[in-house]
Amino acid sequence: MLRRTMCKSFIFLLLMLLILGIRVVSSFTTSILCARIPGLSHVQRALCTESPDAVVALAMGHVAGAEECQHQFRGHRWNCTQVWKKEVFGHIIVVGSKEAAFTYAIASAGAVHSIVAACARGNISLCGCDRAPLSQHDQTSSKSPSLRQDWKWGGCSADIGFGMKFARKFLDAREIEGDARSLMNLHNNRVGRKLVKNLLRTECKCHGVSGSCVMRTCWKSLPTMRAIGDVLMKKHTRARPVMGIHDEGKLVLINRKRGRMVVNPAKAQRPKRLELVYLQPSPNYCERDVNLGSLGTMGRRCNRTARGIEGCDLLCCGRGYNTHQINRTWQCRCKFQWCCHVQCDICHEHFEEYTCK
Numbered sequence: 001m002l003r004r005t006m007c008k009s010f011i012f013l014l015l016m017l018l019i020l021g022i023r024v025v026s027s028f029t030t031s032i033l034c035a036r037i038p039g040l041s042h043v044q045r046a047l048c049t050e051s052p053d054a055v056v057a058l059a060m061g062h063v064a065g066a067e068e069c070q071h072q073f074r075g076h077r078w079n080c081t082q083v084w085k086k087e088v089f090g091h092i093i094v095v096g097s098k099e100a101a102f103t104y105a106i107a108s109a110g111a112v113h114s115i116v117a118a119c120a121r122g123n124i125s126l127c128g129c130d131r132a133p134l135s136q137h138d139q140t141s142s143k144s145p146s147l148r149q150d151w152k153w154g155g156c157s158a159d160i161g162f163g164m165k166f167a168r169k170f171l172d173a174r175e176i177e178g179d180a181r182s183l184m185n186l187h188n189n190r191v192g193r194k195l196v197k198n199l200l201r202t203e204c205k206c207h208g209v210s211g212s213c214v215m216r217t218c219w220k221s222l223p224t225m226r227a228i229g230d231v232l233m234k235k236h237t238r239a240r241p242v243m244g245i246h247d248e249g250k251l252v253l254i255n256r257k258r259g260r261m262v263v264n265p266a267k268a269q270r271p272k273r274l275e276l277v278y279l280q281p282s283p284n285y286c287e288r289d290v291n292l293g294s295l296g297t298m299g300r301r302c303n304r305t306a307r308g309i310e311g312c313d314l315l316c317c318g319r320g321y322n323t324h325q326i327n328r329t330w331q332c333r334c335k336f337q338w339c340c341h342v343q344c345d346i347c348h349e350h351f352e353e354y355t356c357k
Contacts, residue, residue, distance in 0.1 A: 043173035047166075051126060054166050057118035058111045061167075065110025068229040069103060075310030077285035077297050077317070093293040096181050096279035100293075101188045102236040105276060108171055108192030109228050116163035116196075116222055120156050127163075129156035130220070157219040158200060164193045180244025180279055183251050187277055194274055195231060199223035232276075239276040251277060286317035297356045304354045316356035324353040 034040070034048035034055075048055045069080035078099050093100040119127035171189050175182040200220045208214035242251040243263055252268035271277045283289065288296035302312035302321055312321040332347035 039174075041174050041176065044170055047170050047173070051124070051166070053118070053124045054115060054126065055170070057115045057124060058167065058170060060118075061110035061112070061114030062107055063110075064114060064225050065107040068110065068225045069106050071226075072102075072106075072229050072233045073099075075303075075308070075315070077309070077315060078282075078294065079300075081295060095283065095292050096184055097282040097293075098236055098239045098276070098278045099282060101184070101239050101276040101278045102232060104185050104188040105192035105195070105232050105235075106229060108167060108189040109196050109232070110192075110225065111167040111171060112160070112163040112193050112196045113222055113225060113228065115166055116158045116160055119159045119162060127159045130159040130161065158222050160197050160200060160220070164197065167193055178249065179246070180242075180251070183244050183249070184242065184277055184279055187251060187271065191235070191274055191276055192232070195228060196223070198274070199227060199231065235274070235276045239278050240271055241281075242271055242277040242279060244279075284317065286319075300356045302354050302356055304352075312354055312356070319357045321354045321356050324355065326351050326353050 030052055031045075031049040034045050034052070037045075037048065040048065066080070073080045080099075080103065093103055115124065115127075118124050120129055122128060168189070172186055175185050175189075201223060202218055203221045204216040204218040206213035206216050241254040241256070243254055244251055251271055252263060253271055254263045254268075256262075283292045283294055285294045286297060288294060288298070297315055297317060298319075300315060302315040303310050304312050304321070306312075309315060328349045328351075330347055330349075331344035334342055334344040337343050
């Protein structure tokens, strides 16, 4: 299933690369190809025609977000498989659950991350390195007074402003319904974008004779997708339930009291800018239900000795598991023999594999 998902994403990327290649030849042809991409709104198609190179980077960011999502949930009942199986830029997951919140946030973060990285490489014509001087706040935030005197702002800083702006314009353009789910998606999209900005790192290079650090040039660099995914996973566990106030067009937090959800719109609090929010409780994901975004856990590999969620007892939802005897043979301890032959031993391994019933 994962291979099928990535294959469709790869086909989509080939189409995007084709758009990039003919961009300077025919804007008319570009608009035709953008019109054929499934799941795009009118605004998204216009952005695709105007900035196909940025959309290429954004699509690659979506793939990176999908891979990180599958890594973070690899041992869970819901493992982020086939999330983007039909439309790369379409709506994700029917139920407004914690998992949907994470998915929108990681997709948004991946889009920003990939666009900013492409800007630094010179792959997008509308952006490059951020040459803006270091803000006064950042200059005075250092604990050591000497550091404010012996370093300067330079290098190729991440153009986070362009990345966040383009990702917001493109991804938020699909949330046009104005209902509670759209408000939830917009909020979680913003969480993903803001997180990339907050996790920017300051890197420096020393200049001086014989390795001395008389002067340093510093710049802002992107965090890794793994660092972003790790932080979002913690936010997923602390996601807050919300409800939509339609006449005001906003989300408010729901407080849980004595097993009931209680909310007073007049006194309700708004969710924080960097916390994930959801509208509906998550299903148990034990049984297959496509309408709920659940593929079930039948056939999933599990760890017989683990006590966590990846253990066979929890992952298989109490249905039990099957034991498979696996024999594997491969070439090992290969050595180069002069001249010119590689000689390898044949290694054997026998192990057990467990899958949910």
